[in-house]
Every structure is written in C-alpha cells, then in structure tokens.
Amino acid sequence: MDETRFAVLGTGGIGRRTLEVATHKDGLTAVAACDRNGVAIDHGGLDVGELLDATEGNIASGPEDDPDVAADGGAQAAAQSEGVKQHGDAAGITASAQGRKTETPIGDIIAESDRIDAVLMALPNLEHDFIPRVAERFAEADYEGVLIDVLKRSRVIGMLEDREETLVESGITFVCGAGATPGFLTGAAALAAQSFVEIESVEIWWGVGLKSGYEDNRGTVREDIAHLDGYDIETAREMSENEIEDLIQDHGGRLEFHDMEHADDVLLERAGVCDAEDVSVGGILDIHQDEKPTTTTVSVTGTTFDGETGTNTFQLDDATSMEANVNGPAIGYMKAAVLRNRAGDYGVYGPAEVMPGF
Amino acid sequence: MDETRFAVLGTGGIGRRTLEVATHKDGLTAVAACDRNGVAIDHGGLDVGELLDATEGNIASGPEDDPDVAADGGAQAAAQSEGVKQHGDAAGITASAQGRKTETPIGDIIAESDRIDAVLMALPNLEHDFIPRVAERFAEADYEGVLIDVLKRSRVIGMLEDREETLVESGITFVCGAGATPGFLTGAAALAAQSFVEIESVEIWWGVGLKSGYEDNRGTVREDIAHLDGYDIETAREMSENEIEDLIQDHGGRLEFHDMEHADDVLLERAGVCDAEDVSVGGILDIHQDEKPTTTTVSVTGTTFDGETGTNTFQLDDATSMEANVNGPAIGYMKAAVLRNRAGDYGVYGPAEVMPGF
Numbered sequence: 001m002d003e004t005r006f007a008v009l010g011t012g013g014i015g016r017r018t019l020e021v022a023t024h025k026d027g028l029t030a031v032a033a034c035d036r037n038g039v040a041i042d043h044g045g046l047d048v049g050e051l052l053d054a055t056e057g058n059i060a061s062g063p064e065d066d067p068d069v070a071a072d073g074g075a076q077a078a079a080q081s082e083g084v085k086q087h088g089d090a091a092g093i094t095a096s097a098q099g100r101k102t103e104t105p106i107g108d109i110i111a112e113s114d115r116i117d118a119v120l121m122a123l124p125n126l127e128h129d130f131i132p133r134v135a136e137r138f139a140e141a142d143y144e145g146v147l148i149d150v151l152k153r154s155r156v157i158g159m160l161e162d163r164e165e166t167l168v169e170s171g172i173t174f175v176c177g178a179g180a181t182p183g184f185l186t187g188a189a190a191l192a193a194q195s196f197v198e199i200e201s202v203e204i205w206w207g208v209g210l211k212s213g214y215e216d217n218r219g220t221v222r223e224d225i226a227h228l229d230g231y232d233i234e235t236a237r238e239m240s241e242n243e244i245e246d247l248i249q250d251h252g253g254r255l256e257f258h259d260m261e262h263a264d265d266v267l268l269e270r271a272g273v274c275d276a277e278d279v280s281v282g283g284i285l286d287i288h289q290d291e292k293p294t295t296t297t298v299s300v301t302g303t304t305f306d307g308e309t310g311t312n313t314f315q316l317d318d319a320t321s322m323e324a325n326v327n328g329p330a331i332g333y334m335k336a337a338v339l340r341n342r343a344g345d346y347g348v349y350g351p352a353e354v355m356p357g358f
Numbered sequence: 359m360d361e362t363r364f365a366v367l368g369t370g371g372i373g374r375r376t377l378e379v380a381t382h383k384d385g386l387t388a389v390a391a392c393d394r395n396g397v398a399i400d401h402g403g404l405d406v407g408e409l410l411d412a413t414e415g416n417i418a419s420g421p422e423d424d425p426d427v428a429a430d431g432g433a434q435a436a437a438q439s440e441g442v443k444q445h446g447d448a449a450g451i452t453a454s455a456q457g458r459k460t461e462t463p464i465g466d467i468i469a470e471s472d473r474i475d476a477v478l479m480a481l482p483n484l485e486h487d488f489i490p491r492v493a494e495r496f497a498e499a500d501y502e503g504v505l506i507d508v509l510k511r512s513r514v515i516g517m518l519e520d521r522e523e524t525l526v527e528s529g530i531t532f533v534c535g536a537g538a539t540p541g542f543l544t545g546a547a548a549l550a551a552q553s554f555v556e557i558e559s560v561e562i563w564w565g566v567g568l569k570s571g572y573e574d575n576r577g578t579v580r581e582d583i584a585h586l587d588g589y590d591i592e593t594a595r596e597m598s599e600n601e602i603e604d605l606i607q608d609h610g611g612r613l614e615f616h617d618m619e620h621a622d623d624v625l626l627e628r629a630g631v632c633d634a635e636d637v638s639v640g641g642i643l644d645i646h647q648d649e650k651p652t653t654t655t656v657s658v659t660g661t662t663f664d665g666e667t668g669t670n671t672f673q674l675d676d677a678t679s680m681e682a683n684v685n686g687p688a689i690g691y692m693k694a695a696v697l698r699n700r701a702g703d704y705g706v707y708g709p710a711e712v713m714p715g716f
Binding site for chain 1: 375378379382383384542545546549550552553554556630662663664666667668669670671672673674675676677678679681682683685687690697701703712
C-alpha cells in the first residue's frame with residue numbers, strides 16, 4: 001500500500017497518542033497537527049518524537065481559559081480537546097520547533113489538504129455540530145480524502161448524514177465514531193451478529209482504569225460525565241476542573257454509566273444490524289486505579305436461521321488500556337478508509353459498515 | 359441499498375443453506391443455482407422454497423459416482439460438493455420445476471452473468487485450482503461483479519492472487535475464504551488485533567457438532583478429514599463413504615484437528631495482521647452429537663503501544679451451529695463486496711481486508 005499522509009486536528013490525549021501509535025505502524029506518515037494556538041506542517045513527515053516531547057504536559061488551553069469563539073471558528077475548539085494547562089507563551093504545538101503560531105490552525109491545514117490523504121479529528125467535548133462544520137469546510141476546499149472522528153454522541157451522526165451529498169461531491173470518505181466505543185466495539189458487534197438472522201440485543205459494557213492517564217484524558221472524562229444522570233454536554237462543558245474533581249471524589253473515584261447516549265446505537269442501525277433501541281451502552285470508569293474495574297465485553301444476542309438463540313461475545317483483555325483501544329482502531333479505520341477513498345468510495349460510514357454487511 | 363441478484367454454484371449443504379439464509383435477509387434475490395446436472399435461472403427471482411423442497415435429500419451426485427472430468431469442466435465438480443445420493447433421473451436441481459438439465463451448468467450461468475451481481479461458489483473438496491479456474495472463466499466473459507468462495511486451503515489464495523490482474527480488468531471483486539473459518543473467525547481475529555501494535559499469536563479453535571446435519575455436510579466432513587494426520591485432499595477425495603464412516607467410528611465419532619492448513623494464516627498475513635506462521639487453527643468435530651464438543655474461540659495475543667501484553671477473545675455461543683456460522687458470514691461478506699464492487703473496488707480480498715486495516 002502507498003504511504004498515507006495524515007493530519008491530526010487537536011493534540012490532546014487522543015491526538016497525541018494517534019501520532020505515537022502511528023509510529024508503530026507501516027505506511028503512515030504524520031504530516032500535520034494543530035491545536036488552538038498553532039500548527040505544525042511538514043509534508044516530508046513531522047518529527048513526531050520532538051513534537052510529543054516538546055508538548056508533553058503542555059497542551060494548549062483548557063475549556064476554562066477562553067471558551068468563546070476564536071477567529072478561526074475551530075481554533076479554540078481544537079484547543080479545548082483536553083483540559084491540561086498551558087505553560088508560557090509557547091503553549092502546545094508552538095512549543096515544538098516544528099510548530100508556528102497561527103490564528104487559523106484548522107484553516108492552515110485545510111489550505112494544504114491537497115497533499116493530505118487522511119485527517120483524524122481528535123476533538124471531543126465540543127458543540128454537537130462542530131465536527132460536521134469542520135467537515136463542511138474541508139468539502140468547501142474540495143478536499144479529496146479521508147476524515148475520521150472518534151465522536152461518541154448519537155445525534156452527531158444525523159448531522160453528518162445531512163451533509164453527505166456535499167462530502168461525496170468533494171470526494172470525502174468520512175468514518176465517524178471510529179474510536180473504542182463506538183468504533184472498535186461497534187465493529188465487533190456487527191461481526192458477532194453474523195451468526196444470526198435476527199438480533200435481539202447488543203450490550204456494550206466497558207471498563208476503563210485511568211489513574212495514570214487522567215491528566216492526559218480530562219477531555220474524555222468530561223465527555224463521559226455528560227452521560228451521567230443529571231448532566232448533559234453543556235453542563236459538563238461548563239464545569240470547572242475543581243467541580244469535576246469533586247464529582248469524582250463524591251463517587252469514590254468510580255463512575256458507573258448506564259444507557260449512555262452513545263452513537264453505537266445509530267451506527268448499528270445504519271449498518272442494518274438491529275434497531276438503535278436494541279443497543280445498550282454502559283461501563284465503569286475508575287479514576288483512582290489503572291486496573292480496569294470491569295472487563296470490556298460486547299454481547300450480541302440473536303436468533304439463527306435454524307431457530308436457535310445464542311449470545312456471541314467479544315472481550316478485551318484487561319491489560320489493554322483505553323488508549324490502546326481508542327487509537328489502534330482509529331488508525332485501523334483510517335487505513336481502511338484510505339483504501340476505500342482511493343477506490344472512489346465516498347460518503348459517510350460508521351465503523352460497522354467497514355465490516356461484512358449484515 | 360439496491361437489490362443484489364445472486365447465484366449459487368453448487369447446491370450441497372452450503373449452497374442450499376445460502377439460498378435459505380438469504381431469504382431471511384433484506385435486499386437479496388437468488389436468481390440462479392446449479393449443480394452437476396442442471397441449472398435454474400430466473401432473473402425475476404427463484405422460488406427458493408420450491409427449489410429446496412424439490413431437491414431435499416436429492417442432491418445431485420457424490421464423489422463416488424463419477425469423479426472424472428465432465429463436459430463442462432466444472433459441472434461434475436459442482437456436483438461433488440456434497441456426497442448425498444441422487445434419486446432417479448431427475449436428480450438435484452432438475453427435480454425442481456425451475457430446473458433444467460444441462461451439460462454446462464456453470465457455463466449457462468456465466469452466459470447470463472451480466473444480470474448477476476454476485477456469485478457464491480459453494481464448491482468444497484475439489485482440486486486446488488478449480489475455483490481459480492472458474493473465476494477465470496467469469497473474467498473471460500467480462501463479468502463485472504462479486505465472486506465469493508468459502509475455501510479453506512491456504513494454497514488456493516496464491517492461485518487467486520496470480521489471477522488478480524485478470525479479475526481486476528474484468529471488474530471482479532473476489533472475497534475468498536468467506537465462510538466460518540477462514541471468514542468469520544479471520545475477520546474476528548483482524549478486529550481483535552486492533553488493540554495491539556504487534557501480534558504474537560492468533561489461535562483459532564472451533565467446535566462443531568454435526569449429528570443431525572451430517573447427511574447434509576458430507577462434503578465438509580470429507581474436506582476436514584483431509585486435514586487429519588496421514589491424509590491429504592487427494593486421499594480424502596478418494597475415500598468411499600464406507601471408509602469415511604469407518605474412520606469416524608475409529609475415532610469414536612469425534613475428530614480432533616491441530617495445526618490445520620487453513621487459509622486463515624495467509625489471509626491474516628495478507629491483511630498485515632501477523633505472519634502466517636503465528637496463526638494456528640484447530641478444532642473438534644463431533645459427528646455423534648449436535649452439541650458442540652468445545653466452544654469456538656478466537657484468541658489474539660499481542661503487545662499494546664504502551665507495552666502491555668494481552669489476549670482479546672471472540673467466542674461463538676455453542677447454540678450457533680456450524681451452518682449458521684458459515685452461511686451468515688458468507689452472505690455478509692457478499693453484501694459488503696457488492697457495495698465495494700459498485701464503488702469500483704476490484705481484485706482479490708480476504709475477509710480480514712473487509713475489516714479495519716491493521
């Protein structure tokens with residue numbers, strides 16, 4: 001396979017690790033990355049080691065800093081991806097020798113997107129239509145290539161579908177929800193469904209231990225909090241770091257989620273596997289220990305053509321971190337999407353559609 | 359999705375059940391089927407119920423009947439797919455009101471392939487290059503569409519790759535090894551691998567209980583016997599039904615297989631997941647009971663980007679029959695391949711490539 005030149009929008013935990021995990025893979029060259037304040041572009045390939053070292057513990061901005069609209073429309077949003085404080089003027093990517101300050105980081109990458117094959121949008125915890133709007137900007141620039149996000153919210157999928165025609169015209173292959181869940185586990189559910197002709201239920205149950213990774217994953221934790229009873233994405237976004245810490249303490253460091261609004265449901269329905277309402281997503285997040293509080297398991301119950309009812313299961317070893325299970329699949333879906341894009345296969349896809357159809 | 363019009367070559371156990379399972383799925387219309395003696399073609403859609411009823415227990419020919427080359431080059435091979443005896447002159451498909459006798463069943467379907475979107479080649483237990491040669495015949499007729507097989511043998515994949523250019527020129531999307539294993543379980547292994555940056559081993563272990571289905575699955579059992587120590591595909595093909603029965607009795611009805619030459623290894627290597635030698639395939643076939651003698655499990659062991667070693671697992675419920683796990687995925691891969699074919703994505707694919715790339 002030809003080299004895939006990719007960009008990462010947002011260099012919070014997910015963006016950083018995508019850059020790192022990609023160095024373990026053949027055929028991938030990181031050529032651009034941006035955060036709120038800056039952008040680094042090198043079509044010959046970024047020095048990922050230098051970029052990660054320079055920005056370690058120095059990720060630009062948190063939601064408490066300046067949550068309002070910046071000049072670029074997406075610049076500040078990109079920065080909000082994780083809530084780690086910045087240090088000094090040279091915050092985030094501008095701390096890297098490869099970075100430069102800009103007020104239009106996403107725009108700068110779009111301006112050079114004709115030399116980019118794939119773009120991972122690692123931008124959690126933003127307004128619902130933010131990623132669809134960024135996708136539109138790529139389409140307006142006639143970008144022909146792959147866009148990937150690791151979104152979790154069901155309602156975003158419809159917003160992407162509304163823009164499908166625009167994306168197809170531009171030549172964009174968009175894989176949405178391509179992280180761990182949805183993403184990895186949605187794909188597993190679609191595969192596990194293959195034994196059956198009728199699906200009764202899909203249960204996705206995850207365990208995440210995040211003690212050592214908490215600093216790097218505040219955006220993700222904030223996003224999860226939005227799924228707790230009594231919270232939504234707006235209230236979670238407006239919480240201060242202290243309020244989040246308090247909430248976590250009140251729960252003894254362990255947050256348990258049930259019936260989350262996770263895009264797994266609409267993505268499995270899109271793929272024809274089952275109705276969205278037959279999908280349930282929940283899990284336990286433990287911020288006080290690295291060990292997973294429960295084993296991540298996908299259970300698909302259905303009826304076979306010969307009338308038997310059974311449950312197929314997919315389990316992730318407790319030793320595999322949330323980070324490994326988000327970033328491996330994100331890159332895996334990106335690689336698959338590039339092949340499809342090169343074959344002229346444009347439009348919006350869920351992870352379960354980059355699988356054998358049900 | 360537009361209607362997919364498909365054909366089945368070979369109406370032994372796998373071919374029959376593909377026709378049956380497809381009736382449970384949306385968007386699929388069976389338009390052609392053939393066996394050794396006959397062909398049934400109706401572009402408006404076959405009456406699958408009538409076809410299956412008429413040919414029940416009446417599948418054309420067994421390997422003991424006439425194992426040598428027939429006029430069509432593939433006609434007799436198609437018939438060998440299962441070893442159930444024929445009844446009377448109107449054996450197999452010709453027993454159906456929709457069937458007609460022909461000496462060139464595969465050729466008859468190729469002649470009308472411009473109106474067919476996908477062809478499942480349900481032809482086990484044949485000479486190694488038989489399916490590659492049939493694929494070539496479709497390409498010579500400028501067929502533009504999908505070909506699927508449920509092959510098990512590693513060496514066939516190379517023969518297909520040798521013909522890849524011819525298939526691409528014709529506009530054929532070929533998914534090989536798209537049954538249970540390889541197929542379903544190879545796909546599961548490729549997915550389970552997504553947590554890791556380096557794969558140590560893939561272990562595929564299957565259990566099949568076949569008491570009630572034995573009559574319908576003699577071809578598959580014969581194919582499996584070729585994997586036992588001291589046997590190969592040629593010796594297995596030459597065994598009489600009695601010799602096979604004796605062999606099964608000698609093993610107490612339970613055949614255990616280790617280190618099978620199963621195409622899972624080359625298909626996972628093709629997909630970039632691991633080296634073929636890191637894949638092991640084995641299992642237990644019990645012909646005296648319906649219950650599975652062991653739980654079908656895929657175990658993928660690897661190292662994560664953050665240095666942990668773990669094993670992800672995929673398990674099929676014991677209640678899901680071998681038949682459900684072959685035919686569901688075969689149809690699933692066929693549906694996925696049709697979408698890719700329509701997007702202009704031609705060539706040879708393994709099941710693990712219709713998955714997120716590793």
